[in-house]
Amino acid sequence: MLRSCTAGLRSLWALRGRREGAPRLSTDLQPARRLFSTEKAVHKDWALPNPSWSKDLKLLFDQFMKKCEDGSWERLPSYKHTCTQKNEDFKTYFLDPQLVEEGLSQAQLFTRGFEDGLGFEYVIFNNNDEKRTVCLFQGGPYLQGIPGFLHGGAIATMIDVALGSCAAVSGGAIMTANLNINFKRPVPLCSVVVVNSQLDKLEGRKLFVSCNIRSVDEKTLYSEATGLFIKLDPKKKFNIKEFHSSLRKAAPPLEEAVVSSPALVIHC
Ligand SMILES: CCCCCCCCCCCCCCCC(=O)SCCNC(=O)CCNC(=O)[C@H](O)C(C)(C)COP(=O)(O)OP(=O)(O)OC[C@H]1O[C@@H](n2cnc3c(N)ncnc32)[C@H](O)[C@@H]1OP(=O)(O)O
Numbered sequence: 001m002l003r004s005c006t007a008g009l010r011s012l013w014a015l016r017g018r019r020e021g022a023p024r025l026s027t028d029l030q031p032a033r034r035l036f037s038t039e040k041a042v043h044k045d046w047a048l049p050n051p052s053w054s055k056d057l058k059l060l061f062d063q064f065m066k067k068c069e070d071g072s073w074e075r076l077p078s079y080k081h082t083c084t085q086k087n088e089d090f091k092t093y094f095l096d097p098q099l100v101e102e103g104l105s106q107a108q109l110f111t112r113g114f115e116d117g118l119g120f121e122y123v124i125f126n127n128n129d130e131k132r133t134v135c136l137f138q139g140g141p142y143l144q145g146i147p148g149f150l151h152g153g154a155i156a157t158m159i160d161v162a163l164g165s166c167a168a169v170s171g172g173a174i175m176t177a178n179l180n181i182n183f184k185r186p187v188p189l190c191s192v193v194v195v196n197s198q199l200d201k202l203e204g205r206k207l208f209v210s211c212n213i214r215s216v217d218e219k220t221l222y223s224e225a226t227g228l229f230i231k232l233d234p235k236k237k238f239n240i241k242e243f244h245s246s247l248r249k250a251a252p253p254l255e256e257a258v259v260s261s262p263a264l265v266i267h268c
Contacts, residue, residue: 047078050116135195167229
């Protein structure tokens with residue numbers, strides 16, 4: 001508890017420092033920021049310790065790095081910007097080249113879009129033989145839901161990433177088709193949790209995965225989840241232009257929609 005509070009204070013201190021223009025948490029961060037728009041920053045691996053990582057997170061990281069030494073485990077690198085090859089893979093499915101170029105030049109991975117310590121700090125380790133991954137996750141102060149605890153959407157995001165990575169190791173280019181989450185206990189903000197994921201079944205293009213989120217001492221079960229990921233089929237190309245024009249044809253004009261759907265007016 002004390003450790004997670006310390007980590008929390010460190011993250012909040014980093015935040016306050018930023019607001020008041022005070023020096024940031026670590027001078028190491030300054031070069032990282034300067035590199036942001038350069039090629040080096042594009043290829044920076046974010047699944048590595050930074051000064052916002054708590055003692056618990058660093059300790060677990062070191063333990064898993066040791067397990068990597070005999071080759072049974074591997075650390076999965078994580079990049080803010082999708083590598084060219086992966087963009088090429090996904091371009092296969094999204095056919096409007098202009099949209100792809102415009103979208104991808106600005107794009108960055110949602111979970112890596114926060115400054116160090118404020119959002120998602122995580123690293124994923126994969127065990128290929130056992131078809132399972134372990135994600136070490138520290139959720140920062142920008143992920144708050146009810147005061148002092150992580151937002152359920154942030155937990156769901158992390159589950160999606162952890163399960164998605166577990167599925168992607170076996171399936172390559174995949175997308176989430178279904179996620180089911182049971183939130184059992186609230187996760188304290190800035191604490192470290194462990195997401196254990198495993199591939200349960202592979203059925204054609206369908207990858208069934210499950211996970212649980214536990215405290216570092218394993219005594220608290222925070223959440224359990226199952227997911228279905230679908231390996232993308234290059235023959236089933238998704239034509240976004242056709243999709244938009246079919247939507248325009250299908251949707252009634254706005255006034256008509258409002259008159260015929262009073263519930264829409266209330267909820268909007
Ligand atoms: C190299 C490795 C390094 C690893 C390093 C890490 C990598 C880094 C990973 C990052 C991980 C980020 C994880 C974020 C991932 C998103 O956030 S993805 C965004 C959210 N998901 C979406 O937007 C998906 C939207 N849905 C779709 O586009 C389409 O429904 C899908 C999922 C592509 C499937 O479409 P499709 O290919 O046409 O498949 P379809 O024929 O409809 O269905 C295939 C089968 O699945 C079943 N199915 C499809 N949907 C469902 C469903 N919802 N429920 C039940 N069954 C279903 C069908 O019934 C069918 O079953 P069979 O008839 O074969 O038995």
